[in-house]
Amino acid sequence: xxxxxxxxxxxxxxxxxxxxxxxxxxxxxxxxxxxxxxxxxxxxxxxxxxxxxxxxxxxxxxxxxxxxxxxxxxxxxxxxxxxxxxxxxxxxxxxxxxxxxxxxxxxxxxxxxxxxxxxxxxxxxxxxxxxxxxxxxxxxxxxxxxxxxxxxxxx
Amino acid sequence: xxxxxxxxxxxxxxxxxxxxxxxxxxxxxxxxxxxxxxxxxxxxxxxxxxxxxxxxxxxxxxxxxxxxxxxxxxxxxxxxxxxxxxxxxxxxxxxxxxxxxxxxxxxxxxxxxxxxxxxxxxxxxxxxxxxxxxxxxxxxxxxxxxxxxxxxxxx
Amino acid sequence: xxxxxxxxxxxxxxxxxxxxxxxxxxxxxxxxxxxxxxxxxxxxxxxxxxxxxxxxxxxxxxxxxxxxxxxxxxxxxxxxxxxxxxxxxxxxxxxxxxxxxxxxxxxxxxxxxxxxxxxxxxxxxxxxxxxxxxxxxxxxxxxxxxxxxxxxxxx
Numbered sequence: 001x002x003x004x005x006x007x008x009x010x011x012x013x014x015x016x017x018x019x020x021x022x023x024x025x026x027x028x029x030x031x032x033x034x035x036x037x038x039x040x041x042x043x044x045x046x047x048x049x050x051x052x053x054x055x056x057x058x059x060x061x062x063x064x065x066x067x068x069x070x071x072x073x074x075x076x077x078x079x080x081x082x083x084x085x086x087x088x089x090x091x092x093x094x095x096x097x098x099x100x101x102x103x104x105x106x107x108x109x110x111x112x113x114x115x116x117x118x119x120x121x122x123x124x125x126x127x128x129x130x131x132x133x134x135x136x137x138x139x140x141x142x143x144x145x146x147x148x149x150x151x152x153x154x155x
Numbered sequence: 156x157x158x159x160x161x162x163x164x165x166x167x168x169x170x171x172x173x174x175x176x177x178x179x180x181x182x183x184x185x186x187x188x189x190x191x192x193x194x195x196x197x198x199x200x201x202x203x204x205x206x207x208x209x210x211x212x213x214x215x216x217x218x219x220x221x222x223x224x225x226x227x228x229x230x231x232x233x234x235x236x237x238x239x240x241x242x243x244x245x246x247x248x249x250x251x252x253x254x255x256x257x258x259x260x261x262x263x264x265x266x267x268x269x270x271x272x273x274x275x276x277x278x279x280x281x282x283x284x285x286x287x288x289x290x291x292x293x294x295x296x297x298x299x300x301x302x303x304x305x306x307x308x309x310x
Numbered sequence: 311x312x313x314x315x316x317x318x319x320x321x322x323x324x325x326x327x328x329x330x331x332x333x334x335x336x337x338x339x340x341x342x343x344x345x346x347x348x349x350x351x352x353x354x355x356x357x358x359x360x361x362x363x364x365x366x367x368x369x370x371x372x373x374x375x376x377x378x379x380x381x382x383x384x385x386x387x388x389x390x391x392x393x394x395x396x397x398x399x400x401x402x403x404x405x406x407x408x409x410x411x412x413x414x415x416x417x418x419x420x421x422x423x424x425x426x427x428x429x430x431x432x433x434x435x436x437x438x439x440x441x442x443x444x445x446x447x448x449x450x451x452x453x454x455x456x457x458x459x460x461x462x463x464x465x
Contacts, residue, residue, distance in 0.1 A: 014309035
């Protein structure tokens with residue numbers, strides 16, 4: 001890791017920067033998708049969000065749980081649980097100076113797997129589509145963590 | 156991005172460091188707020204947390220769901236969904252060498268919007284206060300992501 | 311923070327890299343633990359995950375909530391709420407050039423506290439084991455944040 005400083009200028013770091021931003025943007029879109037479903041289906045978590053309804057009775061009825069909204073929210077939480085580790089481990093991995101082709105392989109497969117995961121989750125595609133997409137993403141993060149720990153272990 | 160190395164010493168990076176730490180600390184305070192509500196209202200998620208009650212019957216009754224605790228928890232989750240992307244994209248943005256004034260504008264508006272969001276959520280202020288605060292924060296992150304992708308795209 | 315650039319090559323940064331990777335891997339194992347409990351106890355959140363059951367009636371019954379699965383999920387969410395702030399603040403802290411011994415103390419105590427927290431949560435150990443582990447982790451992050459803000463404040 002002696003040339004780490006130069007790594008931050010490298011193509012590997014630029015590639016990390018690009019793919020990390022794309023996959024984080026994808027994660028943030030889940031917020032907008034949740035808002036979209038909440039507004040079109042009129043399903044809210046907070047009484048103050050229901051101010052388009054007229055009577056207090058009507059408003060209370062809109063504070064409810066909807067299966068489609070919950071599905072999007074589970075997908076969003078799964079993104080948090082998987083994309084955040086990818087970003088952290090990926091940053092450290094990029095600083096270990098891997099081959100550009102190997103790094104691109106990791107980043108592309110991970111980002112692809114998370115897009116497939118989202119489509120599979122939101123559209124409720126038959127399993128094991130979603131499970132495979134989840135597993136591939138996990139494997140990529142483990143593979144990068146392995147390189148970080150074998151290149152730069154300092155306990 | 157050729158002078159990225161120097162960026163990590165820059166005032167932009169110091170500013171990022173400061174605002175990221177402040178907004179992460181704000182997020183961590185949600186944990187303490189949840190604990191505070193759980194203890195003062197005696198509302199718990201786990202049976203082993205209720206050991207101040209005497210009988211087993213009394214203890215089981217304390218494992219319940221409370222609207223105020225859930226409100227703080229939703230606010231905390233919303234922080235995770237928005238502040239973590241800000242930190243990741245903000246770090247990469249700081250490394251692209253933006254103008255200090257432009258960077259400060261992004262960081263300050265984001266951090267301000269999240270403080271307003273928290274107050275609006277916890278105190279259940281009338282909408283669209285919370286929705287606007289959420290939207291402004293999202294817009295700031297998108298704006299920084301735009302700069303990262305236009306400055307340093309490497310697919 | 312003038313020599314920050316050299317910090318990224320330092321032993322402190324290597325130590326951060328190692329401990330951050332370890333604790334993120336621990337967090338990711340919660341996903342696998344959730345999957346394990348879901349499969350062994352046959353408890354699912356989505357209808358499409360129940361395709362091992364034969365009839366539609368049987369499948370609908372498997373979409374349910376189980377206390378053990380929820381316990382692991384709460385532990386996972388608590389990890390997200392605490393480990394992600396540690397990683398962000400820890401990275402900035404490592405760049406402020408702290409003493410190696412002090413940095414190692416912070417990293418080791420934090421990672422140890424989160425392993426104890428997980429064991430205490432999943433095995434439902436009597437309190438205040440879990441509360442103490444949580445508190446120690448929080449204190450470490452606050453201590454690192456204090457150094458970041460006192461070393462590199464730029465508002």
